[in-house]
Amino acid sequence: MHPRPGFADTPEPPYYAVIFTSQRSEVDEGYSQTAQRMVELASAQPGFLGMESARDDQGLGITVSYWSSLEAIAGWKAQLEHLAAQAAGRQRWYDHYAVRISRVERAYAFDARR
Numbered sequence: 001m002h003p004r005p006g007f008a009d010t011p012e013p014p015y016y017a018v019i020f021t022s023q024r025s026e027v028d029e030g031y032s033q034t035a036q037r038m039v040e041l042a043s044a045q046p047g048f049l050g051m052e053s054a055r056d057d058q059g060l061g062i063t064v065s066y067w068s069s070l071e072a073i074a075g076w077k078a079q080l081e082h083l084a085a086q087a088a089g090r091q092r093w094y095d096h097y098a099v100r101i102s103r104v105e106r107a108y109a110f111d112a113r114r
Contacts, residue, residue: 007109011049014104015068015104017066017101018065020064020099021060021097021098022063022094024060025092037081039051042082047067047076048066051066070101
């Protein structure tokens with residue numbers, strides 16, 4: 001069964017999750033285009049398993065990306081366009097952010113359609 005739109009289609013655990021929680025700044029110049037490009041790049045990165053993201057009206061956002069290994073996460077962190085986007089984020093787009101990396105040991109879901 002495929003997940004609902006917006007939900008990542010992850011494999012059976014174990015795998016890894018990178019949780020990126022951010023507070024946007026007032027600056028918007030180029031943010032949307034860069035964010036879309038990062039989704040495209042991450043999706044093509046070896047070890048990428050999926051992504052889920054949400055942002056509220058006050059600019060608080062949470063993006064969770066799922067990866068097959070810690071090495072895949074390190075590869076994504078070091079990707080050149082991603083490095084440039086990280087720098088722009090610190091300089092312009094975020095007032096604050098936190099990154100947490102965890103190993104997913106167990107996962108389950110509910111779907112009212114079934």
